[in-house]
Amino acid sequence: MSNQESMNRVRAGLARRYAAERRFRMYGVIAILLSLAFLLMLFVSIIGNGYTAFQQTYIKLDVNFDPAMLDPTGSGDMKIINRTGDFQGVIKQALRDAFPGVTKRGDKRNLYGLVSGGAGFELRDRLHADPGLMGRTVSIWVTADAEIDMVVKGHIDREVPEDDRRVKDQTIAWIDALVAEDRLEKRFNITFFTAGDSRNPEQAGIWGAAVGSVYTLIVTLVLSFPIGVAAAIYLEEFAPTNRFTDFIEVNINNLAAVPSIVFGLLGLAVFINFFGMPRSAPMVGGLVLTLMTLPTIIIASRAALKSVPPSIREAALGIGASKMQMVFHHVLPLAMPGMLTGAIIGMAQALGETAPLLMIGMVAFIVDIPGGVFDPSTVLPVQIYLWADSPERAFVERTSAAIMVLLAFLVTMNALAVLLRKRFEKRW
Amino acid sequence: MEIAMNTSEAVMSPESTIENGVLAPVRDAVGTPLLAREDARMTCRNVNVYYGEKHAIHDVSLDIGKNEVIAMIGPSGCGKSTFLRCLNRMNDTIDICRVQGQIRIDDQDIYDKSVDVVPLRAQVGMVFQKPNPFPKSIYDNIAYGPRIHGLSNNRTDLDEIVQGSLQKAGLWEEVKDRLDQPGTGLSGGQQQRLCIARAIAVSPEVILMDEPCSALDPIATARIEELIDELRSNFTIAIVTHSMQQAARVSQRTAYFHLGDLVEVGPTEEIFTNPSHKLTEDYITGRFG
Incomplete structure (x- = not known):
């Protein structure tokens, strides 16, 4: 085969070689784009679902640190108060004071549900840090219940008929009332980063x-x-x-x-x-x-x-x-x-x-x-x-x-x- | 040494010289002035090396004289590097490699069970084909050997050793301002001189060089050859080379290896001008190899 002939063959094959190379590069780009798309999907879904958890709804209550409930024996000893004080009762009292119109037993129970079951511990910690609060009435932000939090964040849809909805109209009315009074607010969720696990979502942390x-x-x-x-x-x-x-x-x-x-x-x-x-x-x-x-x-x-x-x-x-x-x-x-x-x-x-x-x-x-x-x-x-x-x-x-x-x-x-x-x- | 020579003579059969006619290696040269030297620093008798089943070196007997440069030449795969690596037991690192025969230094067989390779390698240093400085500073490259052997008592001592070695290797002037720079940043020729300096830093008696210039350009090669000549006054040097010109330039004696046999050994001038063996003549005149 002469040199001219072999060069002709080389040239004839060039297009095929380059096409193969282009194809291969395209496969590579497609593979990368695909994996990027999946990664993006993953991140969008995780972040979209999760970013709201970094905020938590709080409710401002005028809490009266009533010695009759927190320290019925009058000991003044923080240890005894920690163990026997009815902090949740104090919160309930504060809720009743905030909504004096609620009188029926069932309604009251729903009203108490506005606030986290662990809010009593928050009060206890406050009192522990500052024993001078005993006997005074103070405005305190307490953690709202997770369901209330969900309503506020829009995860529970208000448009759904009341029977299919976990949070009833009455509660939503209370929430709106609290919002109107500036007593309800979303804040950064410190609990999530400082607490251990809990049965109450609003008290659970990582x-x-x-x-x-x-x-x-x-x-x-x-x-x-x-x-x-x-x-x-x-x-x-x-x-x-x-x-x-x-x-x-x-x-x-x-x-x-x-x-x-x-x-x-x-x-x-x-x-x-x-x-x-x-x-x-x-x-x-x-x-x-x-x-x-x-x-x-x-x-x-x-x-x-x-x-x-x-x-x-x-x-x-x-x-x-x-x-x-x-x-x-x-x-x-x-x-x-x-x-x-x-x-x-x-x-x-x-x-x-x-x-x-x-x-x-x-x-x-x-x-x-x-x-x-x-x-x-x-x-x-x-x-x-x-x-x-x-x-x-x-x-x-x-x-x-x-x-x-x-x-x-x-x-x-x-x-x-x-x-x-x-x-x-x-x-x- | 006397004993060693006697045993080798006993093992030698006279037939071995004539059995293959012209191909027969000079094995019976034991006792002739060319091979057994009065001033021998290392004496090798009937060295056989096997890589697994392969018999790589056949019955080589060779003396390495004090303060001489002995060059080992021969075509690729003739066993010259293998033989060189036997002299400080670098072949120990190859699992399938077996060495038989005697290699003596200071009347001690280095393959004896009682011999420790660590002091042996301090006594018989080595420079490799490819420059292989440690990925450390120039100073640490030189200081490493003295440090592990405990040759210096304090920092000043060590500094002196480093400076002395670099001076002997002709590298001091080029690197004295950057001793803390990595040794791998030097040029190829400088790196090889660094490796030579590193080898002489532990004051060995014998330095083995395995094609030390094969990766270098002609100028760097000339510099190393000069260096080898200078080092001869203090060290005994065995050098494997592919370049016959190099062998002719740097060595006093030359050994020609062929397919695992030591064919001929003699004063370099004689080997290159009047080889006694046909194989040697063919090789040095470029008919093969």
């Missing part, structure tokens, strides 16, 4: 689950990172290649593919039943998640170690570094960014993990903020699961809000990891 997640992740990180990295270093740098190490390698790869609920069962059987560790504790959750993330970290760390160029190893060995010095002075620092990436992937997985934690009792309804790794607690994804399961309309927006908090948590963690990586890479 803080307990967030703290539980932090404790669980700390346990997971403290255990899985050193163990995973040590295992990876040993297997990659020191272990002889024989049947036994092959067997271990195959098993590590298999462990990475085991469904996480199986680790939960294992944790239940071993850590709780056999070792007698407390149920629902971040310690046990952390241990279970450690088992789950270890294979991820080991596999990523080994890949990172493998990618360190052999010339660096030879350089170190060539001037008489021992194997251990070679690994710790040269190989490990170079592999560190890769190892950190693996650890972060593992941690992100652990942060979002729900199934194994259900098995070890972290799905329990826990109101208190955990104070340590052995206190019963729950974690963010389990809290989301619990709220998503609740029938109250107000939990729908809180579920989405909790998802936002979880995502923010995740983004912060990843950002931190990227920063760490940058610092490590800069040093070299």
Whole structure:
């Protein structure tokens, strides 16, 4: 074939080659646009559902801290008042004063429903902070009931016939009256970020689950990172290649593919039943998640170690570094960014993990903020699961809000990891 | 050394020299002035290297004299690098590699079970084909060896070692103002001189160089060759090279390897002007290789 002929063939094929390339690039762009669209859908739905949860309706009441109700024995001792004081009664009194026209028993009960069942505790805390309030009448903003909150935010439609509506016309009239008097207001929902779980949506918060997640992740990180990295270093740098190490390698790869609920069962059987560790504790959750993330970290760390160029190893060995010095002075620092990436992937997985934690009792309804790794607690994804399961309309927006908090948590963690990586890479 | 020579003589069969006619390697040269040197720093006797089933080096016996530069030449895959890497046991890192025979330094077989590779490699340093500075500062590159071996008592000591090594490697003037800059930021030739400085910082007796100039341009190569010549007064140098001109320029003796055999070893001038072996002649005249 002459040169002219072959050039003709080359030219004839060019259009086809470029068309193939254009097609391939188009597929890529379509794939990216599709995934962006899905991501956008996800965010729009979550944020659209959830942003209202960051606000909460409050009602201003003229509360009389009546010693006859709060301290019937006249002790003046805050401890006794805390235990026996009828704070909810004081609120009811304030409501009756605000709406003197309400006289029937049933109507009164509906009237009391305007205010959260936990509002009494808010009063108690106020009195605790300022005992001088006793005997005085003060204007106080108290948390409104979740249903009232839903009406105010428009989640409960006023146009729906009264029989099909959870909030009756009478209550809506009261709400309108309160609004007219400037006694009803939406404010930033601090409770959501400071409280633990509650049966009352307006009293429920994410803080307990967030703290539980932090404790669980700390346990997971403290255990899985050193163990995973040590295992990876040993297997990659020191272990002889024989049947036994092959067997271990195959098993590590298999462990990475085991469904996480199986680790939960294992944790239940071993850590709780056999070792007698407390149920629902971040310690046990952390241990279970450690088992789950270890294979991820080991596999990523080994890949990172493998990618360190052999010339660096030879350089170190060539001037008489021992194997251990070679690994710790040269190989490990170079592999560190890769190892950190693996650890972060593992941690992100652990942060979002729900199934194994259900098995070890972290799905329990826990109101208190955990104070340590052995206190019963729950974690963010389990809290989301619990709220998503609740029938109250107000939990729908809180579920989405909790998802936002979880995502923010995740983004912060990843950002931190990227920063760490940058610092490590800069040093070299 | 006497014992080593005796054993090798005993193992040698006279047939081995004549069995393949012209292809027969000079194996029986033990005892001849060319091979066994009075001033030998390292003596190798009947070294065989296997990679798994593959027999990579056959029965090589070679002395490396004190303060000499010995060049090892030969076509690709002839085993010269493998042999070089045996001299400080760098082959230990390859799982399937087995070494038989004796390699002695200070009358101690370096493949003896009692020998620790860490001091051995401090005594027999190495410079590799591709410049491989650590991704650290120039200072830390040089100081690393002395640090791990505990060669300096204080910072001043260490500074002196670093400066001395860089001066010996002819790099001091170029880098003295930027010792804290990463060693990987230097040019290829500078990096290779940095690696040489790093090797001499632990004061080895022997320096092994595995094609140290193959990744460098001619100017950097000339600079390194000069350096090798200067280093000869303090160190014993074994260099593997693909360039026959380089071997001719820097070495006092040259060993020609062919397919795992040491074919011929002798004074460089003689090898290049009057090789006693047909294979050597073919190679140096460019008929193959």
